[in-house]
Amino acid sequence: MGFAGTTCLVTGGYGFVGSNLVHRLLAEGAHVRVVDALIAGHGGTRLNLAEASGVDVLEARIGAPEVADLVAGADLIFNVAGQVSHTASMRDPLTDLELNAIDHARFLETVRRVNPDARLVHTSTRQVYGRADRLPADELTAARPVDVNGVAKWAGERLHMVYSDAYGMAATALRLTNTYGPRQRLTSDELGVLPVFIRKALRDEPIEIFGDGSQRRDCMHVDDVVEALLAATAPAGVGRTYNVGHSVDHSLAEIAGIVVAAAGSSSEVRTVTWPSEHARLDIGSFATDSTRIAVELGWKASIDLTDGMRSTLAFYREHPEYLA
């Protein structure tokens, strides 16, 4: 695929995944537009695009009417904006539903009105599966989310598929697994375990794992996610939903050990009893089956966790502002 000369809109472009995509699209020679609301507590920060030049940025919610100006004329729309915190979604369910579902309905109405022929890719999450009845979970596994975030993300994702089918728009949905890499917000405890592990390893602080540490997860470097986002724009992906995970999984204890080793950190890894407010949201082990995207779009995660963590930690050592 050639992205040079195309006009791309990235929603959530100040965020972790969004900003890495922006940098990649710029490197490919694309014209890049960004809309991001910079909502407090989320992953977005202007820091993430400080070194990106020529990007047209609108600081607004994706549901805002003025977003139409950025949607108009875009060849490709990467709709990455969203709230990712499970705990925040339980504390404030209405805001999560507003950001992950309602704003996406508004955004889809805008796209349908001003640019229905744009190629559209939405980032969803493996969180929609919740406690899946079978593992590894493929795309035909019933979604049974355990928190409001999983419900709202699924609704936002399905709206993209409804608009794709009902109006002949060209949308693709990607269900991303736990992701790490440069430009992730490290200073929150609510944006996933990986940035917490990284922050603690960099600070030589103890890493606490809830439960016995045996819960398994697959972890993906953001560069692999960016590759998946680009691959998803292929014609074969229209109207399709894909798991985007890593074929190798690890226990949380192993993952923490890999992070500590990659950091050369003196952090101790401890297991602690589940705090009551988290225990009911625990899904145990999880594994994704990403065969569909491999077969249909030729994408496969290629970055090994140890290698990916080494380069990630090097990035944060060079950019201590992410720990400030």
Next chain:
Amino acid sequence: MGFAGTTCLVTGGYGFVGSNLVHRLLAEGAHVRVVDALIAGHGGTRLNLAEASGVDVLEARIGAPEVADLVAGADLIFNVAGQVSHTASMRDPLTDLELNAIDHARFLETVRRVNPDARLVHTSTRQVYGRADRLPADELTAARPVDVNGVAKWAGERLHMVYSDAYGMAATALRLTNTYGPRQRLTSDELGVLPVFIRKALRDEPIEIFGDGSQRRDCMHVDDVVEALLAATAPAGVGRTYNVGHSVDHSLAEIAGIVVAAAGSSSEVRTVTWPSEHARLDIGSFATDSTRIAVELGWKASIDLTDGMRSTLAFYREHPEYLA
């Protein structure tokens, strides 16, 4: 189960399913409270409770703060309120999401705050399955709705399950199939095919079926649905989701024929080409597997379509105000 002396809240109690439940609960000796917003174009009408006495009614949205007064002290809460029109959900997606998902989040927050120990039953729809990848669809079949209504109803349903699991609340979700019976709004073309068939048969008007009439559906009399709602309050149903369908299905052409015969009508049944705005929402044939509720709660649809239609048509002949 004994419902005599219990206090029951029925949301959407002026509506089709809700009002039939209210009448049944009154007959069982329950104290009944109703909240209903009487939203224009929906199925709710004061007519449906005109013969019900002693019901405490609040005319409000379920998300309204004053609903807390009816939630407090209720032993059983039947959360039946919702918008059911597929076409309306596409015309105005934000309103459908607001009514079927956001208002339910608000309602659940109210229940959690003022009466978290209440037994809670939510009515969802087989529409969440959309174009299922396997038929008959059981509860582990992935939901792939084809319209905004299916997305929003699924979100409202899953919120009940999240609250049940995360907060130890006692909720059950029922995915209802196409339902017919007394107290259904017949004068709208947007509330399902069955009330349209009934209206046209009663008026001896031609019945038009989109496509070739071979699409199969199971149809359930509302008395069977009410039985399922009562059965769902059993302890075994806590935290569970159930398909509530009929084990016998028919083609739409057969269903129209059964309605016409039951009505002794001179209506002609015609097949017509799919109108373009409906064609993309077509799911083809559908069938539900309702084994789970039979095994776990002992419920099974018992009313044959011909018998159910005969008594339904007799009701409407005695109550011509439903055709006005």
